Amino acid sequence: MSARLELDPGPVGGAVAGRVAACLAARVGLSVGRVEDARLAAEAIAHHAGGAVRDTRLVLVLEPSAGELVIRATPLARGGAERLLRASAVPSLGPLVERLARTRVDSQDDGEILVVELDADGPAASAGPSESGGRAGSAGPVSDAAP
Amino acid sequence: MDRRFGYVPVIEPTEDRSPLAPATAAVDPVSGPSTASLELPAVAESLTVVRQMLTGLGEALALEAAAIGDLKIAVSEACANCCLHAYRDTAAGPMWVHCFVRESTLWIAVIDHGIGMGPTRLGEGASPGLGLGLPLMAALSDELRLRAGVERGSEVWLRFELNGGRRA
Numbered sequence: 001m002s003a004r005l006e007l008d009p010g011p012v013g014g015a016v017a018g019r020v021a022a023c024l025a026a027r028v029g030l031s032v033g034r035v036e037d038a039r040l041a042a043e044a045i046a047h048h049a050g051g052a053v054r055d056t057r058l059v060l061v062l063e064p065s066a067g068e069l070v071i072r073a074t075p076l077a078r079g080g081a082e083r084l085l086r087a088s089a090v091p092s093l094g095p096l097v098e099r100l101a102r103t104r105v106d107s108q109d110d111g112e113i114l115v116v117e118l119d120a121d122g123p124a125a126s127a128g129p130s131e132s133g134g135r136a137g138s139a140g141p142v143s144d145a146a147p
Numbered sequence: 148m149d150r151r152f153g154y155v156p157v158i159e160p161t162e163d164r165s166p167l168a169p170a171t172a173a174v175d176p177v178s179g180p181s182t183a184s185l186e187l188p189a190v191a192e193s194l195t196v197v198r199q200m201l202t203g204l205g206e207a208l209a210l211e212a213a214a215i216g217d218l219k220i221a222v223s224e225a226c227a228n229c230c231l232h233a234y235r236d237t238a239a240g241p242m243w244v245h246c247f248v249r250e251s252t253l254w255i256a257v258i259d260h261g262i263g264m265g266p267t268r269l270g271e272g273a274s275p276g277l278g279l280g281l282p283l284m285a286a287l288s289d290e291l292r293l294r295a296g297v298e299r300g301s302e303v304w305l306r307f308e309l310n311g312g313r314r315a
Contacts, residue, residue, distance in 0.1 A: 001187070001188055001190070001192055001193065003185060003186065003187050003193075003196060004185070004186040005183065005184070005185050005186075005200075006181070006183070006184045006186075007181075007182065007183040007184070008180070008182055008183070011207055012182055012183070012204065012207040012208070012248065013182070013183055014207075015203040015204065015207035016183045016200050016203040016204050016246075017203075018203060019199040019200055019202055019203030020196055020199055020200050020203070022199065023195055023196050023199040024196065027192075056180075057180065
């Protein structure tokens with residue numbers, strides 16, 4: 001069951017996105033720690049997307065599948081995905097979303113889509129270049145990934 | 148009218164428009180884009196997601212726990228009606244929940260593109276439930292508006308005053 005969330009970026013949108021993502025992450029059987037990671041990642045994206053979206057609105061498409069939750073953030077301006085990831089940085093931790101999930105950037109005709117993939121293992125388990133040529137996180141998840 | 152038990156039994160005709168289009172003051176209680184909109188299939192499993200969305204919204208707006216509880220019950224009831232009735236004879240279609248924060252007012256609209264409501268469907272035992280859904284929504288909100296037409300989908304609009312409203 002996928003969900004489409006359209007919102008104004010900011011603290012209210014962040015709180016809403018975080019809750020929705022956590023609920024869907026719990027549905028696919030992720031551990032409590034990874035559910036919390038999903039909440040943090042979605043909240044960070046929706047909170048900090050103000051300078052990255054092509055217009056003023058952010059659309060998050062959340063697609064749960066077996067053991068995985070994929071979040072697509074769109075429509076981002078060119079370079080918007082990178083700006084969004086940088087904006088989510090936490091002092092001493094670095095870019096938060098990349099610490100929590102695998103990320104990649106897909107191109108659209110007139111912009112970008114930030115794809116965030118959360119599974120049981122976190123980004124450390126699949127570090128290295130991804131098939132699509134996008135980025136792959138190099139650090140482990142913030143919380144412990146239980147089996 | 149006693150706000151605890153009464154509700155406005157007015158059903159306005161549904162407008163032809165995209166459920167995700169910005170609200171217009173001409174036909175909607177509010178105008179402009181929503182603060183947040185969620186599109187989900189109209190199935191029972193979606194209610195949990197809607198409730199979590201409302202919890203996040205209520206916490207971000209610094210609402211009291213009791214107010215968030217009322218919000219969740221009222222909107223869940225509207226969504227449950229949608230899941231039960233909107234796509235009764237077909238595969239489950241989409242359901243939209245729009246939240247509009249305007250100064251000290253929160254409007255929530257639950258919209259579907261299902262079979263809609265008419266006089267026959269509203270009465271004469273058409274509902275398998277107790278028939279308390281609409282009074283419950285009205286009792287827990289500061290205003291309830293319904294918009295529907297046969298085969299034209301349904302819209303439930305709920306207003307909540309963020310500074311207490313009905314509770315003050």
